[in-house]
Amino acid sequence: MLYFVGMKAESDFVQSGGVTSPQGFLAGATSAGIKYTDRRRLDLGILFSKVPCAAAAVFTTNKVKAAPVLLDRARLKKGTASAVVMNSGCANACTGEPGMADAVEMTELAARHVGVKPEEVLVASTGVIGVTLPMDRIRAAIPEVVLTLAGGHDLARAIMTTDTVPKEVAVKVGDYTIGGMLKGAGMIHPDLATLLVFLTTDAAVNVAFLRQALRKAVDISFNMVSIDGNGSTNDTVLIMANGMAGGKPITKSGNRAEVFQQALNKVCIHLAKESARDGEGATKLIEAKVSGAVSRKDARLAARTIVSSLLVKSAVHGSDPNWGRVLAAAGRSGAALVPEKMELFMGDTCVVKGGSPVTFDKKEVVKHLDGKEVFITLNLHLGRAEATAWGCDLSEEYVKINAEYTT
């Protein structure tokens, strides 16, 4: 294990944990009928901290940014927040000035409801692009949101779009807890459907360190499923630290920073893997580890290109040991490599050594590919850098989901 050196990994996960596992966080959701009129479908909710939080976020690098992203980015310059209002069913992206006015109004409505200033409220939206929010329904629904401890699970459901399951996690680290939830199951690079991740902690964390720690964690987790967050117009990874566990704020220096970073990495990697596992139409999780690269950048490039190769994904779906597609993906990734040095494993079986195919037990490899978790390990034998990326197989179902999304 990379993370949690010297700790038992199992004992750290909180059973049924989520964003309200850390002290002082409440959440709730309701059915506003934003896209679907089915009132059992939750699509609007609020995450709230009883005390103001240090807050940091990583946003999409897409040049077309949705109104909520533009608003949050501006509000987070001060490094604090108390609540987030969020919805699915409409991304409020490509909606011009009216869209920005709607985003602002959503935070004002939520602020009034929870009793804080609008500047302390952030907003996140996901769903169809290019359509304005049905503000009449949102105005009616926000006051209906009841904030409770159990409401975190409802909130995780309210932000789902094509996700088949809510994705939540919490990890306990000594005195404090880090919780998180994620939506985003369109994990086919580079067409990532919106990724929304909300992380909470009752640890006291200095905001400068919080920003740095979040960026590092995102880099080895969500960015190894998608691609540097430059996918959709709305991608947002937000962390709020309310300090209710007490103690001095964690800063860059010292052992506490490292422990916090490792725990945050663990939460993010867990959510990233869950997201890949729940890729649209996915039936399998693919983990690609590239080692022996000249640089970390090369290892990352190769690993991500492998898990995002449609040909690799299709082959894994069909349990087809078509390892040539893995080498071809690495070859076009831009990573420095020498074909004659490459060594490839599928599961525990070596299929290529010194760049040439070796005789292997095809049944064994097919059996591995038939499983729910497929491991592809490529050693470039050039250097010492390594990286791991996650993806999912590509099934007929993916196309069905995406051909009928707005209609």
Add this chain to the structure above:
Amino acid sequence: MLYFVGMKAESDFVQSGGVTSPQGFLAGATSAGIKYTDRRRLDLGILFSKVPCAAAAVFTTNKVKAAPVLLDRARLKKGTASAVVMNSGCANACTGEPGMADAVEMTELAARHVGVKPEEVLVASTGVIGVTLPMDRIRAAIPEVVLTLAGGHDLARAIMTTDTVPKEVAVKVGDYTIGGMLKGAGMIHPDLATLLVFLTTDAAVNVAFLRQALRKAVDISFNMVSIDGNGSTNDTVLIMANGMAGGKPITKSGNRAEVFQQALNKVCIHLAKESARDGEGATKLIEAKVSGAVSRKDARLAARTIVSSLLVKSAVHGSDPNWGRVLAAAGRSGAALVPEKMELFMGDTCVVKGGSPVTFDKKEVVKHLDGKEVFITLNLHLGRAEATAWGCDLSEEYVKINAEYTT
């Protein structure tokens, strides 16, 4: 029309034209049983010129290059060739030194059969990666290849893999003709299945100019369907000019160079579009034109990102006017853009102006998307550069094809 200024475009296409339309070219194919034992399936053939040709090629930039690519690249340094032996069913890629020996032997066998030196013979393979060629069957089959004028059509069939139709074309330009054929229907960037293109002409062409003209033509045709040819291990675009139409060789300077370039562009764009139209599982051709870009590079980036967006492709498949996906694709393409300036048309209907949605006739757009050719036109309103890219919709069928490719 960009090409053929001052000429009637219709009159230039040769009916049922192909690689043997130019004088002096013969071709033929046979069933070697390389992958399928069905003896009606052609999988091996030869393209032959009665006199030596000036020859040039553009190859894959994938760092993992198949043996035939490495061999051809070396042999084309001298700028001449007389024949090409080619097969489907096995790519002879990732096959190490034995693979190179097989490629060399294929050219030797073909050279003996057609009566030229092995150095004058090139080789191309497509199919499964990582498997060595069944040389016993190839040794038996090459002498069976009968070279005829009509054999060009057989050859176009022999190189098909997941293509559903052979793709051939010829254009007559004054005294000479340019013919071509293409295989490659895996047009989902960046996982291009091998692209093989063979172009022939009886024009006399100086080899330096031939190389330059080919590169230019590839740049605005095949590279606007795939992505700079850095897809598969085997991608090859080859042109052979045998000079049998007579006259002085065409060189860089003068009006003849421009006419040749335009005709070559026309042949290549035609084949590129046919290839996109025959994308694996495709039901529609998508043409994306981006104008008003700051630079040609930006226009190309944006156009290609739009046609390769899985979300755009899926939406087109479902005739879903989800135009936000087009703007989001442009936004992440890397092209300079100002969201508030973008203007978007689907077919003849303006759906976005000044970056904001406009009220449009949804039925009209759905009707356009229901057609066999879908036109997406994005004006960035920033500069004067433009580019056009082609792609296809994404259907459930694509996944079926690729999940069961080697098995």
